Amino acid sequence: MSIVVENITKTYGEQKALNSVSFHVTKGEIVGFLGPNGAGKSTMMKILTTYLKATSGNASVNEFDTETEARNVQKSVGYLPEHNPLYLDMHVREYLAFNANVYKVSKSRINEVIEMTGLLPESKKKIGELSKGYRQRVGLANALLHDPEVLILDEPTTGLDPNQLTEIRNLITSIGKEKTIFLSTHIMQEVEALCDRVIIINKGEIVADTTLAKLQNNQEQVIEVEFNYRVEDVLLQQIPHVTKIVNTRDLIYEITFSTTKDMRPAVFDFAHDHQLKTLQINQKNKNLESLFRELTAS
Helix, strand or coil: CCEEEEEEEEEEEEEEEEECCCCCCECCEEEEEEEECCCHHHHHHHHCCCCCCCCEEEEEEEEEECCCCCHHHHHEEEEEEECCCCCCCCEEEHHHHHHHHHHCCCCCHHHHHHHHHCCCEEEEEHHHHHHHHHHHHHHHHHHCCCCCCCEEEEEEEEECCCHHHHHHHHHHHHHHCCCCEEEEECHHHHHHCCCCCEEECCCCCCEEEEHHHHHHHCCEEEEEEEEEECCCCCHHHCCCCCCEEEECCCEEEEEEECCCCCCCHHHHHHHHHHHCCCEEEEEEEEHHHHHHHHHHHH
């Protein structure tokens, strides 16, 4: 296993940031770590990279314990934190050379990571002169300098424009062919485009752990419907195959059905039978975004 987390709890005074969190990441996986703000994502990543110590529980990366073998963990992990710390007055090559000395790796590795991350056109510039997208590339190049087996990326595409986002996504996909990648993001499309598996955390606890393939093959269907009056859940449950009802806002409901059969005619029939008007109705797949909303709504 590349990452093993067993019953990790982290408290700050009376507040529990993580509550008995457990999961495994196997070698070669790209795993998305999702959750709303304050769910515990960054705390978990800081524990895995030895920046923080857990209050209780155990974690290991590449079979090195994060507390008792912290130095070995640091040698085998490439970490890009959410707020990419860079020396803006340094040139790209100068910055990478500085970190190459820290990691005690060959200077030839600098050229390798510059080429790998597409930094060559900007490599003679000061970091402060670079766009946000290229600064992220510098952060990734630095994380790759010591050729780690595991990359831990905290919000690697935050603040990027659509073109930069696509470039960084392609770069991560390319790197993922040889590395284990554990990344957090708020962008659902990123996870669906990049990841093999998703772990969702809410209020410090794991609420879902599934592969994207299983999610895409889910036999459930979601109908979003807006009526002209509020409807009690007990009435909506009379529609065949209903498994879940969520009043998302005002008079709009998301109704989950345990069938792939188009259930919109059944919803129309329900509205007719109860003297309701359907102001809008949409059929949705049970995708990552709907799963995320369902599991983190409260």
